Amino acid sequence: MTKPQIWVAAFLLLFIALFILGRVTQKDESEQDFSTMNSQQMSEQTSEQVTGEKLVQSFGCVNCHGADLAGTNMAPSLKGLKKYWSSRDALINYLRNPNSFMDSDRFKAYEAKYPNGIMPSYDNKDVKDLGKIADYLLKQ
Numbered sequence: 300m301t302k303p304q305i306w307v308a309a310f311l312l313l314f315i316a317l318f319i320l321g322r323v324t325q326k327d328e329s330e331q332d333f334s335t336m337n338s339q340q341m342s343e344q345t346s347e348q349v350t351g352e353k354l355v356q357s358f359g360c361v362n363c364h365g366a367d368l369a370g371t372n373m374a375p376s377l378k379g380l381k382k383y384w385s386s387r388d389a390l391i392n393y394l395r396n397p398n399s400f401m402d403s404d405r406f407k408a409y410e411a412k413y414p415n416g417i418m419p420s421y422d423n424k425d426v427k428d429l430g431k432i433a434d435y436l437l438k439q
């Protein structure tokens with residue numbers, strides 16, 4: 300090879316090397332994009348995945364019904380609700396408007412037993428969240 304040929308070959312190699320380097324770094328960036336997108340999706344998923352158990356805590360149900368939902372002197376136990384509430388929809392309706400259930404003997408007895416506690420209505424809450432709570436309570 301003559302000297303000019305060596306130069307040309309060297310430049311060609313340099314270009315090829317730069318080209319490959321460019322490709323590799325580009326790939327890194329797109330992988331990075333993908334990973335940030337993934338973590339965003341993950342945080343959306345976690346807000347979707349807030350459990351009934353967490354909601355019962357964050358909505359303050361445990362303040363009256365007890366940390367273990369076994370009842371306090373303010374409110375009855377929420378264990379074994381399945382025998383009173385046949386469906387999650389009925390339970391959601393109750394959470395949204397407990398006053399409309401006060402006529403039944405069971406609730407009249409509660410009223411007498413827990414004069415200091417009043418079950419608040421949660422009609423300002425997302426029905427999806429109430430559904431999660433209902434699902435959770437029906438398993439207790």
Ligand code: HEC
Binds near residue numbers: 380397409
């Ligand atoms: C301020 C106290 C208080 C808070 C907070 C509270 N409750 Fe109650 N809850 C009561 C009382 C008292 C009763 C009994 C009925 C009555 O007297 O209104 C009751 C009754 C109930 C019942 C009916 C129980 C049965 O035997 O059928 C359910 C279900 C229930 N609460 C769920 C919840 C959930 C879920 C939350 C949170 C989203 C919550 N409660 C928050 C006081 C409270």
